[in-house]
Amino acid sequence: MSETPALETSGQREHWGSKFGVILAVAGSAVGLGNFLRFPGQAVNNGGGAFMIPYVVSFLILGIPICWCEWTMGRLGGRFGQNNGPGVMYALWRRAPAKGIGAMTLFIPIVVYLYYVFVEAWCLFYAIEFFSGGFSELFSNALSEAGENASEVDVIVGASGAFFGESVSIDQNGGVFESGNMLWMIVICFAVNFIIIYRGVTKGIEVFCKVAMPLLILCASIILIRVLTLDGISSGLGFMWNPHWESLADPGVWLAAAGQIFFTLSVGFGLILCYSSYLRENDDVVLTSLSACSTNEFCEVVLGGMIVVPTAFLFLGAENAQGSTFGLGFVTLPAIMHFMPGGSFFGGVWFGLLFLAAVTSSLSMLQPAIAFLEDGFGLKRTGSVLILLVVTAVGTLPTLYFTHNLIGLDHTDFWCNLLMILAATAQVLLFGWVIGAERGCREANRGADFPLPRFMPFMLRYVTPGFLILVLGAWAYTKAPAYLEGMSPAFKGAEAARSVYRPVIRAQFAGPDLTDEHLDAKVTEILGEDVRRDGLPDWLADYHQPAEAARDTASADASAARLVFIGLVVFFFVLLALADIACRNRIGRTIAAAERAGVCLESGP
Amino acid sequence: MTVCTLVAQSGESSVTLEPAGVVVMGLSILIVCGLTLFCIVRLLRDQAPADHHHTPLDIDTHDAEP
Numbered sequence: 001m002s003e004t005p006a007l008e009t010s011g012q013r014e015h016w017g018s019k020f021g022v023i024l025a026v027a028g029s030a031v032g033l034g035n036f037l038r039f040p041g042q043a044v045n046n047g048g049g050a051f052m053i054p055y056v057v058s059f060l061i062l063g064i065p066i067c068w069c070e071w072t073m074g075r076l077g078g079r080f081g082q083n084n085g086p087g088v089m090y091a092l093w094r095r096a097p098a099k100g101i102g103a104m105t106l107f108i109p110i111v112v113y114l115y116y117v118f119v120e121a122w123c124l125f126y127a128i129e130f131f132s133g134g135f136s137e138l139f140s141n142a143l144s145e146a147g148e149n150a151s152e153v154d155v156i157v158g159a160s161g162a163f164f165g166e167s168v169s170i171d172q173n174g175g176v177f178e179s180g181n182m183l184w185m186i187v188i189c190f191a192v193n194f195i196i197i198y199r200g201v202t203k204g205i206e207v208f209c210k211v212a213m214p215l216l217i218l219c220a221s222i223i224l225i226r227v228l229t230l231d232g233i234s235s236g237l238g239f240m241w242n243p244h245w246e247s248l249a250d251p252g253v254w255l256a257a258a259g260q261i262f263f264t265l266s267v268g269f270g271l272i273l274c275y276s277s278y279l280r281e282n283d284d285v286v287l288t289s290l291s292a293c294s295t296n297e298f299c300e301v302v303l304g305g306m307i308v309v310p311t312a313f314l315f316l317g318a319e320n321a322q323g324s325t326f327g328l329g330f331v332t333l334p335a336i337m338h339f340m341p342g343g344s345f346f347g348g349v350w351f352g353l354l355f356l357a358a359v360t361s362s363l364s365m366l367q368p369a370i371a372f373l374e375d376g377f378g379l380k381r382t383g384s385v386l387i388l389l390v391v392t393a394v395g396t397l398p399t400l401y402f403t404h405n406l407i408g409l410d411h412t413d414f415w416c417n418l419l420m421i422l423a424a425t426a427q428v429l430l431f432g433w434v435i436g437a438e439r440g441c442r443e444a445n446r447g448a449d450f451p452l453p454r455f456m457p458f459m460l461r462y463v464t465p466g467f468l469i470l471v472l473g474a475w476a477y478t479k480a481p482a483y484l485e486g487m488s489p490a491f492k493g494a495e496a497a498r499s500v501y502r503p504v505i506r507a508q509f510a511g512p513d514l515t516d517e518h519l520d521a522k523v524t525e526i527l528g529e530d531v532r533r534d535g536l537p538d539w540l541a542d543y544h545q546p547a548e549a550a551r552d553t554a555s556a557d558a559s560a561a562r563l564v565f566i567g568l569v570v571f572f573f574v575l576l577a578l579a580d581i582a583c584r585n586r587i588g589r590t591i592a593a594a595e596r597a598g599v600c601l602e603s604g605p
Numbered sequence: 606m607t608v609c610t611l612v613a614q615s616g617e618s619s620v621t622l623e624p625a626g627v628v629v630m631g632l633s634i635l636i637v638c639g640l641t642l643f644c645i646v647r648l649l650r651d652q653a654p655a656d657h658h659h660t661p662l663d664i665d666t667h668d669a670e671p
Contacts, residue, residue, distance in 0.1 A: 021663075029660040049629035056636070210663070238622035241630040275661040283657040291644035292660055298641045301633050318620070364661050447657055449647055 021210065028213035030295035032357050033119065034264045036220070037329035039300045040308040044240055044322045046256045047247030052301075054248070054257035059297065062258060062471070065464045066267040066424050067293055068452065069431040071285035072444040074276030076435075076601065080594040083277040084372035085270045086579035087587045091594075092601060093434045099583050101430065103576040104423040105270025106372055109365040110575075111416050111568065112269070113392060115399045115409045116365065117193070118168075120358035121185035122330060123351050125167060130337070130348035138163055139338045153335075157320050160335040164326075169403040173560065176400050186400065190393065193362045197370065198385045209360050216353035220303040223346070227311050236310030239321060251474055258471045259417060264300055265293055266364075268424030274368040282447035308333065315339045326406075366392075375590070376582030398567060402560040404553070411561045414483050415568055421475060425468040432461040435601070487562040489555035490530065496554035497531040498523065500547040501540060508539065 043051040077088025086102025129135050142159035143152065167182055169175025176182050227233060247253045262268055276285060312321035312332045320332050333350070337343035366388060373384035402408030431440045437457035445451045485491050505523050506514065514522075526537065531551075533544045622630075648658060 049626050049633075052629055052633050056633075234622040235620045237630065238620050238626050242620075242623050242626035243629050271661065275664045278664050279659060280657070283659055287644065287647055288658045288660060290640075291648060291658075294637065294640040294644050297637045301637045305633075313620075449651065449658075 024210040024214050027217055027295050028209045028360070030292050031213050031216055031299045032264070032266075032296075032361050033123070033329075033354060034260075035296065035299040036304045036308060036354070038263060038325045039260060039304045040240070041323060041325050041328045042256050042260045043305060044309045046253040047244045047250075048239070049241040049243035050245050050247050051253065051257060052243075054254040055260065058254075058258045058261040059293075061459070061464055061467050062424075063261040063265045063267060064290065064293055065456070065460055066428060066468075067265060067272065067289040068286065068444055068456070069428055069440070069460065070267060070272040071276045071289045072440060073427065073431060073435070074273040075279045075281070075283065075285055076443055077273070078277035078279060079281060079599050080601075081590045082375060082587065083274060084375045084587075085273050085368055086372060086583055087375050087590070088273055088277055089430070090583045090587060091591050093430055096580075097426075098430070099579045100576060101423060101426045102583075103572065103579040104419055104426070105273055106368055106579065107572050107575050108269050108416055108420055108423060109271055109368050110388075110392065110395070111412060111571070113362060113365040114395045115412050116358065116362060117186065117189050117392070117396060118399055118409060119326075120189045120193075120355060120362055121182060122168065123355035123358050124189060125182060125185045126330065126334065127348050127351035127355055130334075130344050130351060133344060135163075135334055135337065135347060136344050153316050153320070156335045156338050157316055157331065160338075161327075161331045163334075164330045168406065170406060171404065173404045173556070174401050176403055183400075186396070189359075189362070190389070192359060193366065194385060194389050196359075196363060197366055198382070209356065212353065212356045213360065216357060217299060217303065219349060219353060220299070220307065223350075224303055224307055227307055230311075230314060233310060233314055236313040236321075237306070239313040239318060240305065240309040252478060255471065255475055255478065258421075259475070262417070262420055262424065264296055268420040268427065269365075270368050270423070271364050273427075274371055275364070277371075284447050284449050285444055286452060287449035311336050372579075372582070376578070376587050378586055395567075395571070398560075398564050402557075402564065404557055404560070407557045407560050408564055411483065411486070411564045412568065414479065415565065418472075418475060418480070419572075421468065421472045425465065425472055428460065428465050428468060432457075432465060437461040483561075487558055487565055489558040489562070492558040493551040493555035494529065494531040496550035497547040498527055500543055500550050501527055501531070501536075504540060504543055 043055075073092060074088055077083075077091045080087070080091035082088045082091050084102075085105030086099055089098040089102035089105070092098065129138075138159055139156055142155050146155040165171060166179075169179065169182070176186075230236075266272065272289075279285070308328055309321050312328065315336050316332060320335070321328075323332060334347060337347035337350075340346060369388050369391075370381065370384045373379045373387060374381065379387070399408040399412060431437070435443075437460045440460065441452050441457050502519070502523055505526060506519055509519070509522055526540075528535075531547070533548065536544070651658065
């Protein structure tokens with residue numbers, strides 16, 4: 001027997017090992033919290049099965065093209081020695097706006113991390129509570145305290161909701177610092193995230209996550225099989241997937257779909273820009289990014305879409321199956337586990353794996369800032385990690401303190417989402433009109449496993465940017481006013497007070513002729529615009545105290561939202577200034593050195 | 606009788622998976638699985654995919670350097 005077959009066999013083993021390693025890495029990078037927590041809620045609240053039409057359209061017109069853009073631009077910027085957003089953008093376009101775009105790609109991942117670490121802590125806390133029997137005890141106590149006529153579902157969901165609210169201190173600001181438990185979870189999350197980055201054990205976490213994340217997918221797949229064999233599951237599937245076609249006429253549904261695509265694929269974040277900058281010139285970006293996107297969609301549509309909401313509907317009813325992202329993930333899911341055999345174990349495993357997914361996402365959000373500090377200011381990894389630790393620890397405080405109605409998290413998330421769409425729009429315009437769509441697509445095809453479709457230059461130059469501008473405008477037009485009003489203490493205070501008096505006025509003037517329009521007119525006539533208690537009729541006197549309490553609470557929330565917004569604006573301009581300084585100095589010199597060494601980017605379309 | 610059957614029968618038994626829902630669900634799963642399978646097959650056909658296919662999970666960001 002010759003030696004060659006053995007060598008060939010050995011080579012084949014290596015090839016198969018590397019192939020499955022790549023597939024595991026793709027799967028590991030794809031799965032995240034949004035797949036299981038965000039998508040089901042978005043879909044069921046936006047037309048059910050009909051949501052898939054704007055979702056697929058957004059995936060094809062926005063998601064995939066923007067991914068290809070980011071991967072390509074990142075790899076291109078890496079040739080100039082840049083692994084950070086501002087540096088990559090400036091290498092591709094030597095104009096001031098490039099620094100602004102780069103600053104956005106720096107701002108977004110850092111700020112998202114500031115509240116993402118809070119959610120990461122929830123996952124860890126829930127995993128511990130499940131494994132330690134905390135949830136079993138909680139539900140047992142709730143059932144024993146409830147009356148005999150109480151519905152078990154209502155009791156369990158109520159207990160789960162109360163536990164969530166208490167854990168995150170949803171009823172009062174600053175509660176996280178008083179309770180202790182959640183604060184320790186956050187400290188642990190910070191420690192885990194930063195120790196991993198500080199020790200540079202990326203390879204360790206990579207090996208671990210190559211097993212853990214596909215394990216999450218495997219667990220979800222097993223749960224999916226179990227769910228699909230449940231008696232009566234077709235009603236749950238119907239609740240999730242039956243299309244409500246009329247919702248397609250609502251622009252909000254299209255916005256929700258586009259937003260979900262952004263969040264789930266992490267496009268416009270600046271993460272991909274950073275990571276792809278480490279690729280070699282001939283590393284593939286087309287198949288790699290498409291694989292990551294498709295695996296993500298598998299986790300989202302097939303697993304997330306088929307498990308959470310149908311099961312919630314089946315076990316808990318419609319009312320509990322169409323909540324918010326956090327409601328589904330941290331109230332409904334634990335309640336479902338109560339009714340599932342072995343729920344404590346599976347719940348612990350589920351949230352434990354979600355915690356790991358959150359860790360890998362958190363690490364990827366921290367990397368762009370570290371790369372910027374290293375590239376832009378010559379800091380070593382130790383120094384950059386320490387600076388980032390201080391910045392994020394301080395930056396997390398508003399989210400952790402302003403927890404009443406999760407106002408800090410909600411407003412930070414909204415402004416980040418808006419900026420994310422703006423950053424993606426800017427990047428696509430830069431790709432299509434500055435680098436040039438044809439040139440950019442040729443660059444993307446370098447080393448590609450298969451070339452981009454021939455229509456991609458046209459799409460990246462006109463269709464994707466056009467759709468993005470539409471989404472951006474619609475998003476700002478429909479959502480921004482509410483959030484801007486949400487920062488006005490006077491407005492929100494009056495609104496809260498009005499909500500207390502309104503049912504009383506309705507009862508006072510109840511009659512067959514009292515339509516909603518008449519009631520609104522009557523409310524305005526009696527209360528006025530700012531709803532001050534002076535001059536109000538005597539029959540409203542009993543409601544002054546609760547109205548003022550509601551006013552004070554809402555005003556405090558609005559003040560908190562305003563503070564968060566101001567902080568975000570200040571932080572952005574600080575990053576912009578730092579990006580400008582870095583581009584004028586170290587980044588500029590590195591780019592110039594690369595150009596002298598022969599690296600170039602032809603300009604023009 | 607399982608809890609889920611009780612719940613399903615109690616109030617929302619009127620919700621059934623309609624033919625349109627089956628079509629939407631089936632098409633969505635088909636498209637997603639098809640695309641994923643396409644990508645996996647292409648990756649497996651590559652002789653040495655680890656040489657030039659890298660995702661964030663296995664991209665070396667040189668963090669080990671002090």
